Amino acid sequence: MRDVAIIGVGCTKFGELWDRSFRDIFVEAGVSSLEDAGIQGEDIGGIYVGNMSGGRFVEQEHIGSLIADYSGLASTLHVPATRVEAACASGGLALRQAIFAIASGYNDIVVAAGAEKMTDVSPDIATDALAAAADREWEGIVGATFPGLYAMIARLHMHTYGTTSEQLASVSVKNHHNGTMNPIAQFRNEITIDTVLNSSMVADPLHMFDCSPISDGASSVVLTTADAAKKYTDTPVYIKATALACDTISLHDRPDITTLGATVEAGKRAYRMAGLTSKNIDLVEVHDCFTIAEICAIEDLGFFKKGEGGRATYDGETAIDAQIPINPSGGLKTCGHPVGATGIKQAVEITEQLRGTAGKRQVDGAEVGMTHNVGGTGGTAVVHIFSRNR
Amino acid sequence: MISMTVARFWRMIPNRYNLIGTQCTNCGQYYFPPRKICPTCRRDGKIEEYKFKGKGEVVTYTVIHTPAKGYDQQTPYNIAIIKLDEGTSLTGQVICDPKEIQIGMKVRSVFRKLGEESERGMIYYGTKFVPE
Numbered sequence: 001m002r003d004v005a006i007i008g009v010g011c012t013k014f015g016e017l018w019d020r021s022f023r024d025i026f027v028e029a030g031v032s033s034l035e036d037a038g039i040q041g042e043d044i045g046g047i048y049v050g051n052m053s054g055g056r057f058v059e060q061e062h063i064g065s066l067i068a069d070y071s072g073l074a075s076t077l078h079v080p081a082t083r084v085e086a087a088c089a090s091g092g093l094a095l096r097q098a099i100f101a102i103a104s105g106y107n108d109i110v111v112a113a114g115a116e117k118m119t120d121v122s123p124d125i126a127t128d129a130l131a132a133a134a135d136r137e138w139e140g141i142v143g144a145t146f147p148g149l150y151a152m153i154a155r156l157h158m159h160t161y162g163t164t165s166e167q168l169a170s171v172s173v174k175n176h177h178n179g180t181m182n183p184i185a186q187f188r189n190e191i192t193i194d195t196v197l198n199s200s201m202v203a204d205p206l207h208m209f210d211c212s213p214i215s216d217g218a219s220s221v222v223l224t225t226a227d228a229a230k231k232y233t234d235t236p237v238y239i240k241a242t243a244l245a246c247d248t249i250s251l252h253d254r255p256d257i258t259t260l261g262a263t264v265e266a267g268k269r270a271y272r273m274a275g276l277t278s279k280n281i282d283l284v285e286v287h288d289c290f291t292i293a294e295i296c297a298i299e300d301l302g303f304f305k306k307g308e309g310g311r312a313t314y315d316g317e318t319a320i321d322a323q324i325p326i327n328p329s330g331g332l333k334t335c336g337h338p339v340g341a342t343g344i345k346q347a348v349e350i351t352e353q354l355r356g357t358a359g360k361r362q363v364d365g366a367e368v369g370m371t372h373n374v375g376g377t378g379g380t381a382v383v384h385i386f387s388r389n390r
Numbered sequence: 391m392i393s394m395t396v397a398r399f400w401r402m403i404p405n406r407y408n409l410i411g412t413q414c415t416n417c418g419q420y421y422f423p424p425r426k427i428c429p430t431c432r433r434d435g436k437i438e439e440y441k442f443k444g445k446g447e448v449v450t451y452t453v454i455h456t457p458a459k460g461y462d463q464q465t466p467y468n469i470a471i472i473k474l475d476e477g478t479s480l481t482g483q484v485i486c487d488p489k490e491i492q493i494g495m496k497v498r499s500v501f502r503k504l505g506e507e508s509e510r511g512m513i514y515y516g517t518k519f520v521p522e
């Protein structure tokens with residue numbers, strides 16, 4: 001296996017991009033990543049694109065061909081493009097497939113992208129499309145919504161560990177603060193704990209401000225071998241680990257509802273592959289589709305003891321200048337969550353941080369970063385570890 | 391939302407109406423929804439149909455305020471993960487005042503209307519739970 005590095009990144013602004021089409025956004029993200037890497041279409045050996053539900057959100061399948069085509073890479077170059085799907089973890093999975101393509105020696109330069117256009121349909125259709133990330137036949141049919149499933153995780157976490165609504169809200173407050181410093185973020189406003197607690201109840205105990213929004217966006221990274229990376233950039237970011245784990249698709253089939261077994265296992269596999277522990281990680285982008293999801297993630301990845309995630313967040317231990325900065329980008333809550341794009345956007349953020357180009361939200365001395373991307377309520381978890389040192 | 395008039399829904403009616411799942415008689419584990427492969431024994435498992443007694447307790451719950459499609463008229467409603475006495479868990483509605491539902495509450499299954507498809511006015515049925 002060959003070592004792999006990121007040599008270029010690109011990302012659209014995330015948000016309600018009413019005036020832009022699905023094609024517009026993936027072209028923008030893709031082109032900016034190629035420009036950042038300083039490569040041409042002829043250099044590209046393949047494209048992997050994360051997209052959860054083109055069929056529901058823009059009534060378009062066959063996304064690989066569409067992306068190659070409108071990126072100008074199909075009609076003459078016939079670049080191979082593969083769509084990858086694992087619900088909200090589609091982006092992370094696309095990155096993983098791209099890493100394999102380079103590591104195996106099959107390709108020398110590969111693009112890993114993610115794109116989702118969610119606001120071309122009404123919010124109730126978008127919500128129903130997202131519900132397909134859970135078990136439609138045995139969760140969806142009985143009336144369980146996606147926020148409802150995470151609300152049940154939150155309820156049991158509160159019951160078992162004494163986690164409070166204020167602690168949940170503090171995740172959102174921290175991420176909103178970080179988002180004010182991120183130019184691509186959908187929301188760039190400070191909020192308070194009361195903002196969260198006074199927002200409408202979606203599924204008790206989760207309020208509207210505990211939930212990530214419906215968004216449009218695309219993101220892209222360019223990968224090559226670690227050996228070749230310095231030809232393209234002075235600041236390559238090296239992939240130290242890629243790990244994927246699956247768990248039951250239904251929440252009710254898990255032995256502990258407050259633990260995402262897929263996150264625990266993907267984390268362990270990633271630490272083992274990189275030869276690192278949680279103590280070596282300088283910053284993490286976790287999958288905060290709901291505030292409780294961030295709390296579970298930082299526990300399940302080993303940064304805090306089970307049950308301590310809420311308290312630690314409330315006490316400021318996950319802020320940008322604290323011991324372990326979590327979601328310096330603002331996370332899914334404030335960047336927005338165009339599902340297929342999220343996993344790649346996390347890698348874009350870690351790359352910016354490890355290059356030292358993250359501006360006001362820069363984590364001081366960032367050397368090693370991690371991304372954590374979840375599908376559904378934890379049926380899939382993808383974890384990557386990145387380093388600025390080979 | 392999948393259409394309740396298609397085979398996908400109707401073919402599971404015995405399971406949905408009567409809580410019929412499966413048991414692996416090799417290891418004794420019960421499964422609802424039904425599974426054809428036991429995750430413990432895999433191909434050594436011996437899977438048989440099993441009708442659950444319908445009694446269990448609330449593991450965790452939520453009160454849904456933003457409803458799933460087809461559930462608008464019932465909002466707010468309680469959704470819970472219920473651990474059946476046989477040891478397996480499922481997701482279902484608990485019919486009671488949202489203020490009453492709590493973790494550890496004993497419940498039993500009842501046959502009820504689940505929801506309706508507004509376009510066709512089709513009503514569909516299944517299992518819900520009520521406090522014991």
Ligand SMILES: [Zn+2]
Binds near residue numbers: 418429
């Ligand atoms: Zn068995």
